[in-house]
Amino acid sequence: xxxxxxxxxxxxxxxxxxxxxxxxxxxxxxxxxxxxxxxxxxxxxxxxxxxxxxxxxxxxxxxxxxxxxxx
Numbered sequence: 001x002x003x004x005x006x007x008x009x010x011x012x013x014x015x016x017x018x019x020x021x022x023x024x025x026x027x028x029x030x031x032x033x034x035x036x037x038x039x040x041x042x043x044x045x046x047x048x049x050x051x052x053x054x055x056x057x058x059x060x061x062x063x064x065x066x067x068x069x070x071x
Contacts, residue, residue, distance in 0.1 A: 002046055002062070010038060010059060011066040 002010075016031035017023070039059055040052070047055045 002042060002059075006042070007062050007066050008070075010035065010042075011063040011070075013038070014060065014063040015067055015071075 013031050013035040017028045017035065020028040020031075022028065039056055042059070043050075043052050043055045
């Protein structure tokens with residue numbers, strides 16, 4: 001299980017690139033790159049027996065839920 005603190009951190013990164021006004025900016029690309037790298041690490045640590053794509057989409061869902069409740 002991924003901690004609420006980690007979901008909050010991932011949601012912040014997700015928000016930076018998914019809601020960016022300029023999706024081509026270096027900051028946005030970096031946020032997406034960091035998000036994807038951390039998602040890969042989380043997958044290996046918490047759900048290695050699950051396909052990455054399934055884990056990734058669940059992580060995106062958790063980030064969206066977090067943002068909906070906290071923005």
